[in-house]
């Protein structure tokens with residue numbers, strides 16, 4: 071399969087998105103979770119056609135978005151979604167916060183598993199809750215730790231599957247046990263499945279709602295925005311599979327679907343229906359970059375260790391041999407002019423780690439590791 075090309079750096083630097091605007095031109099930006107590949111051709115066509123029609127008004131997510139997602143999820147994961155149980159939301163962040171507002175009373179604990187996607191730490195208090203941490207153990211869910219936490223009756227658990235930043239795909243067995251515990255203690259599970267289409271060769275994604283019993287206790291958030299690189303278009307979906315969680319979703323603010331981006335809906339429909347061959351090419355390309363990064367680290371930057379991710383285009387690099395806290399990130403930035411996410415943003419147990427975005431060309435990846443190696447050698 072042909073790998074996806076990436077435009078040269080001077081062309082990428084013309085982009086106006088956050089990844090390319092945060093830093094001066096001498097910095098290689100590998101932090102923000104945006105990829106450098108061109109948009110999938112069907113997505114480009116859908117957006118161009120909308121511009122040609124001057125079609126930039128309010129969105130109509132239903133039924134097209136729900137049908138397209140259901141078709142994709144059925145084909146890809148054998149996950150039978152009822153399109154009438156799909157609700158469009160602005161983005162995954164808005165979806166999680168709005169659900170938490172409905173499930174949480176002021177000050178209620180909400181469980182998350184650091185190191186985890188940094189905004190989880192903000193979404194919980196935004197909804198009035200209090201973060202209750204159950205740390206990952208060796209990159210996996212700490213199921214006994216979760217049971218102890220659930221016994222204290224938190225308002226909800228926000229799961230990240232696949233788990234950013236460690237790139238772990240929770241197994242069917244782990245999720246089965248999680249659902250058993252959540253059911254036993256009556257803790258609703260909000261499963262952020264935004265990275266699901268980005269599961270790489272070697273791993274298998276299990277949608278939480280395919281676990282027996284999950285329908286009564288869990289809700290899933292899915293979006294095309296990570297895998298097809300559409301974050302700026304503002305469109306995600308909440309999926310339920312049973313009346314209890316559907317009732318919660320039914321209490322979302324009435325205007326919720328109106329707050330979705332029209333271009334996001336059009337692009338997502340194109341992605342889910344005609345963008346799957348491109349997605350497969352993307353996964354082959356990311357698999358190639360993952361292997362390249364492994365070789366580069368072993369050859370040139372052996373102070374840094376990692377466990378290759380099972381999903382995502384994000385690498386969680388253990389730089390504790392270089393420093394603690396955000397020191398490695400600062401060193402790579404100031405001496406190497408490579409921008410990475412500092413590990414402590416993902417939780418205190420991210421001390422000494424950095425997160426690197428390998429959704430880019432082999433050339434940029436190689437240049438970044440060279441610069442990091444030089445910075446670390448000083």
Ligand SMILES: Cc1ncc(COP(=O)(O)O)c(C=O)c1O
Pocket residue numbers: 103160161162163164187230234262264265293295296301306
């Ligand atoms: C786990 C996770 N959830 C949510 C988001 C953000 O999604 P959205 O832009 O739809 O809020 C990201 C972005 O990288 C993410 O990694």
